[in-house]
Amino acid sequence: MGFVPSSDSDQIASTVEPLADELSDILGVEVEGTVMTNYSALVEAMGSGQVQIGFIPAFAYVLASERYDIDAILKSVRDGEDSYRAQYSVRADSDFESIDDLEGADWAFVDVASTSGYLFPATEIRNDFGMNEEDFFGGMVEAGSHDNALITVLEGNADVATTFEDARGIIEDDYPEVMDEENGLRVLGYTEPIPNDTISVLGDMPQDFIDEIQEAFLSFNDDEDMIQIMDEVYEWTGITEADDSDYDIVRDAYNEFSDEVDPLD
Numbered sequence: 091m092g093f094v095p096s097s098d099s100d101q102i103a104s105t106v107e108p109l110a111d112e113l114s115d116i117l118g119v120e121v122e123g124t125v126m127t128n129y130s131a132l133v134e135a136m137g138s139g140q141v142q143i144g145f146i147p148a149f150a151y152v153l154a155s156e157r158y159d160i161d162a163i164l165k166s167v168r169d170g171e172d173s174y175r176a177q178y179s180v181r182a183d184s185d186f187e188s189i190d191d192l193e194g195a196d197w198a199f200v201d202v203a204s205t206s207g208y209l210f211p212a213t214e215i216r217n218d219f220g221m222n223e224e225d226f227f228g229g230m231v232e233a234g235s236h237d238n239a240l241i242t243v244l245e246g247n248a249d250v251a252t253t254f255e256d257a258r259g260i261i262e263d264d265y266p267e268v269m270d271e272e273n274g275l276r277v278l279g280y281t282e283p284i285p286n287d288t289i290s291v292l293g294d295m296p297q298d299f300i301d302e303i304q305e306a307f308l309s310f311n312d313d314e315d316m317i318q319i320m321d322e323v324y325e326w327t328g329i330t331e332a333d334d335s336d337y338d339i340v341r342d343a344y345n346e347f348s349d350e351v352d353p354l355d
Contacts, residue, residue, distance in 0.1 A: 091123050092132045092141040093323065102323055109319045116306040117299075129203075136160055136292060143303065145324065147287040148340045149205040155334065159293035162337065163304045166286040166320075167328030173283035176206035177255040179240060179275045184249065189279045193219070196229040198239040198248035202347075205340065207236060210281040211252040213343040237261045244268060244275055255280060285336045287324070304331070 091110060093102055106123035113121040124141060126132040129150040135141040137158040146154060146162075154160045165172055180186045186195070200207025212223040219226055231248050233239035237260050239251035244265060258268045258275055268274045289307060291300055307329050310316035320326035 091121055091143040091145075092126050092135055093123060093145050094126050094129050094132055105319060105322050109316060109323075112310075112313075112316060113303075113306055116309070117302055133157070133160070136290075139292065142292050142295060144290050145287065146290050147205060148285050148337055149203065149209055149344065151288045151290055152337050152340045152344055154290065155337075160290050161293045161300075162288040162290045162332045162334055163300060164289040164307050164329050165332035165336065166288075166324065166326040167330050168286065168325060169327055172286050172330050174206070174286060175255045175283055176210040176252055176281040177257065178211065178278040178280070179243060179251045179253065179258065180249060180278050181243060181246070182270065182272055182274050182276045186249070186278055189214075189218075192250055192278075193226055194228040195249035196231065196247075197223070197227040198231045198233045198242040198251040200236055200239055200253065201232055201234060204236075205284055206254040206281070207239060207252055209340075209343050209347065210284055213346050214281050216346055240268070240275060241265065250278065251275075282339065285332075285340065288332055288337075289329070 091106075091113070093106060103123065103125045110121045110123040124135075126135060129146060132141065132144050132146065133150060133154040136144050136154065137160075144154075144160070151160070151162055155162070168174065178189060178192070186192060199211070202208050215221070215223050215226050224230065229248075231242055233242050233251070236253040236257040239253055240257060240261055242248045243251045244267075256277070262268050291303060308331070310320065311328055317327065320329070
């Protein structure tokens with residue numbers, strides 16, 4: 091079972107151990123939680139059969155399913171929702187009133203592998219304005235993370251940041267002014283909903299065993315300790331069934347970039 095760290099990797103390794111132990115008991119086979127360096131490493135480990143269960147976000151899943159026999163069987167729930175949106179944030183004291191006003195502005199994006207930080211906003215720009223993001227924006231700053239994208243705008247080094255919804259909370263401890271109506275960041279708009287991250291499996295495993303894995307994870311919805319672990323690892327508050335077709339909206343967005351972006355390479 092493969093994870094990619096969203097925080098300190100040593101902390102995640104110890105946190106997921108009781109999750110792996112519980113799955114071992116339910117499934118009757120030894121389950122080991124492995125922390126990978128990045129999503130490319132996780133997908134390649136699944137493709138080579140070294141990892142059978144992977145926690146993979148939407149964009150990486152679409153790419154993984156194209157390369158290998160990898161299927162999404164479950165997806166995360168956060169605060170009752172199985173999807174989220176990309177968010178445009180600008181300085182509260184700026185003159186921007188709508189996304190239309192951003193033409194010529196400087197854009198702080200996360201990186202080209204980010205579904206909410208790049209893929210969906212860039213696709214929206216291309217579809218709505220008939221030009222690619224390089225032509226629409228006056229400048230582009232690759233911030234490397236959601237928090238850095240927001241900080242770049244807050245400090246006046248870009249005009250707009252795209253992140254997941256609502257990423258401002260992740261910098262509020264260090265930048266308490268971020269929510270201030272005069273000196274902080276305000277939300278300018280959102281993209282279409284994006285399906286939440288997946289629990290994906292190797293499709294060549296026996297279907298009855300895949301069904302057992304799915305049922306085991308779904309049983310965690312009634313296990314406060316297990317959901318607490320999922321919350322600590324990835325801020326999941328629940329787990330629900332997923333189907334490959336749930337991610338067609340991400341495939342459609344990726345088709346705009348298929349000759350330009352493959353973050354698994």
